[in-house]
Amino acid sequence: MTDAKVQARLPPEELINLVPDVWTRPFWEAAAEHRLVIPCCTACGTYRLPPSAFCWKCQAQDVEWVEHDGNGAVYSFTIVHHPVLPDLADSVPYVPAVVELPHTNGCRLIGALVDVELGDVKIGMPVELVWRDVREGTTVPTFRPRR
Amino acid sequence: MTLVDKAAVVGVGATPYYKRGRSLPQTPFEMAGKAMLAALDDAGLSVADVDGLALYSFGLGGDTSLFAQVMGIPEVRFTAMLTGGGGGAAGSVGLAAAAISSGMAECVVSLMTLQQAASRFGASFAPKGKPGAQYSAPPTPEGNFIQPAGLMGPGQMFAVLAQRHMHLYGTKREHFAEVAISTRENARRRETSIMRDELTLDDYFNARMIADPLCLFDFCLECDGAVAVVTVTAERARDLAHPPAYVRATAHGGHGRWGQAITWMGMPDDEYASSGHRPVAKRLWEMAGHGPEAVDVALIYDHFSPMVILQLEDYGFCGVGEGGEFVADGNIRWPGGSIPVNTHGGNLSEAYIIGMTHVKEAVEQMRGTAVNQVDDAAVALVTGGPASIPTSSVLLAREPVS
Numbered sequence: 001m002t003d004a005k006v007q008a009r010l011p012p013e014e015l016i017n018l019v020p021d022v023w024t025r026p027f028w029e030a031a032a033e034h035r036l037v038i039p040c041c042t043a044c045g046t047y048r049l050p051p052s053a054f055c056w057k058c059q060a061q062d063v064e065w066v067e068h069d070g071n072g073a074v075y076s077f078t079i080v081h082h083p084v085l086p087d088l089a090d091s092v093p094y095v096p097a098v099v100e101l102p103h104t105n106g107c108r109l110i111g112a113l114v115d116v117e118l119g120d121v122k123i124g125m126p127v128e129l130v131w132r133d134v135r136e137g138t139t140v141p142t143f144r145p146r147r
Numbered sequence: 148m149t150l151v152d153k154a155a156v157v158g159v160g161a162t163p164y165y166k167r168g169r170s171l172p173q174t175p176f177e178m179a180g181k182a183m184l185a186a187l188d189d190a191g192l193s194v195a196d197v198d199g200l201a202l203y204s205f206g207l208g209g210d211t212s213l214f215a216q217v218m219g220i221p222e223v224r225f226t227a228m229l230t231g232g233g234g235g236a237a238g239s240v241g242l243a244a245a246a247i248s249s250g251m252a253e254c255v256v257s258l259m260t261l262q263q264a265a266s267r268f269g270a271s272f273a274p275k276g277k278p279g280a281q282y283s284a285p286p287t288p289e290g291n292f293i294q295p296a297g298l299m300g301p302g303q304m305f306a307v308l309a310q311r312h313m314h315l316y317g318t319k320r321e322h323f324a325e326v327a328i329s330t331r332e333n334a335r336r337r338e339t340s341i342m343r344d345e346l347t348l349d350d351y352f353n354a355r356m357i358a359d360p361l362c363l364f365d366f367c368l369e370c371d372g373a374v375a376v377v378t379v380t381a382e383r384a385r386d387l388a389h390p391p392a393y394v395r396a397t398a399h400g401g402h403g404r405w406g407q408a409i410t411w412m413g414m415p416d417d418e419y420a421s422s423g424h425r426p427v428a429k430r431l432w433e434m435a436g437h438g439p440e441a442v443d444v445a446l447i448y449d450h451f452s453p454m455v456i457l458q459l460e461d462y463g464f465c466g467v468g469e470g471g472e473f474v475a476d477g478n479i480r481w482p483g484g485s486i487p488v489n490t491h492g493g494n495l496s497e498a499y500i501i502g503m504t505h506v507k508e509a510v511e512q513m514r515g516t517a518v519n520q521v522d523d524a525a526v527a528l529v530t531g532g533p534a535s536i537p538t539s540s541v542l543l544a545r546e547p548v549s
Binding site: 001011015016018019020021023024028045049050055056063075076077078079081084085088091094096097098106107108109110111112123124132134140141142 | 359
């Protein structure tokens with residue numbers, strides 16, 4: 001592939017607008033502090049993402065917010081070449097990746113890959129979390145190959 | 148008690164199919180009305196016979212109350228809508244059969260209407276579109292976990308599933324190409340098709356990549372238009388204009404943890420690289436009393452070519468992980484394949500009316516009047532889109548089981 005050496009870019013900041021509810025707010029507040037926290041059911045120990053009002057396993061509500069180091073592996077990905085909106089024209093190619101986080105009963109976090117050439121992206125590759133500060137109070141996860 | 152053979156599709160009708168935005172100045176509502184009238188006329192029925200509307204989320208282009216009022220339906224006895232986001236055209240006919248077999252209604256219209264003038268499905272999960280855009284997705288607490296990565300269109304999201312399938316099973320772009328090319332070959336013979344030019348393997352591999360591994364020809368069209376089908380009791384069906392297409396079986400739904408599927412990406416590992424249809428397929432075959440071996444023609448929802456392969460696996464036409472080789476071996480070709488797929492040209496090449504063209508084709512195959520007629524076709528499978536649940540499917544048959 002001729003574009004194997006092309007560096008992945010990122011979708012534009014202005015399309016990122018967080019609208020947290022009471023269940024997702026702790027995640028984003030921690031993200032703004034560059035901490036990854038995942039809600040874990042206090043009744044049965046099941047993690048859940050996105051954060052939600054009920055445990056899908058036991059239907060209990062209470063959670064403990066457990067810190068995670070953000071190291072994971074690419075579960076799958078796509079390389080977006082075509083901008084579906086004019087706003088994305090200067091952002092392609094970018095690489096949305098689904099990243100599985102170990103020790104979370106299979107929770108997956110989705111983030112664009114950074115610091116990577118398109119030809120190097122593979123399912124299973126180890127990645128680490130890189131927080132992307134979009135604006136004051138808004139920080140989202142991206143991932144880069146783990147060195 | 149099941150609905151097997153209690154109802155039959157007796158009328159199909161459609162507006163012309165338009166490229167995205169070209170149906171203006173018609174309103175979506177108007178196209179829905181035209182399609183319904185065409186389907187009733189096809190059946191030898193009129194608005195006076197209609198007593199039910201069984202729809203799928205986007206189906207009407209307006210509200211059922213206004214539709215009944217404007218079209219002059221004498222008495223409405225049943226209205227229901229299959230929920231979801233893409234999976235329900237086939238299931239809306241199942242809903243009609245459920246209404247009829249339960250005695251709630253006798254003549255039920257299912258409709259799919261689409262107009263993408265103001266906005267487009269290709270960017271349907273983007274947080275920003277044109278002002279007033281019908282299909283853009285404003286940020287939500289759940290969407291916040293996917294949009295910031297740049298996943299904003301269904302094609303990008305299904306590309307992620309396709310990528311996983313390739314990784315697990317060695318599925319190749321050549322396999323996706325076979326779906327696109329075989330479907331195009333079917334479309335080329337039809338006057339209704341929007342895409343009638345030959346599509347070669349070179350064309351496929353020279354096309355621009357949209358969301359790797361999906362290129363331009365892996366994507367369905369973006370269209371306007373409406374398709375309606377009329378379902379009545381089996382008794383009544385025998386006296387109408389065409390041979391009935393009996394509703395042999397139908398199912399909709401899916402595993403709860405398939406859930407929002409591509410818009411959350413947290414589906415269980417053992418079915419992630421699937422179409423989400425496995426539980427629906429299982430119940431469909433149980434209701435029918437037979438499996439895929441009895442199906443003569445399959446109208447498989449084809450928004451993105453890999454998802455045809457994944458559905459062929461999930462409905463048991465081949466084993467899980469074997470779909471790529473299965474299509475590469477020529478099995479889905481018309482004529483001559485072991486299970487001709489999308490003889491009408493599908494969403495990929497005829498027109499994208501969210502899968503209702505697939506129902507129309509199944510009916511025509513059962514009547515023996517399809518443009519690309521499968522010889523002696525007696526059972527047709529129609530599936531709704533792999534998407535968030537419910538996904539759905541319906542089996543139509545030329546003869547009752549008994």
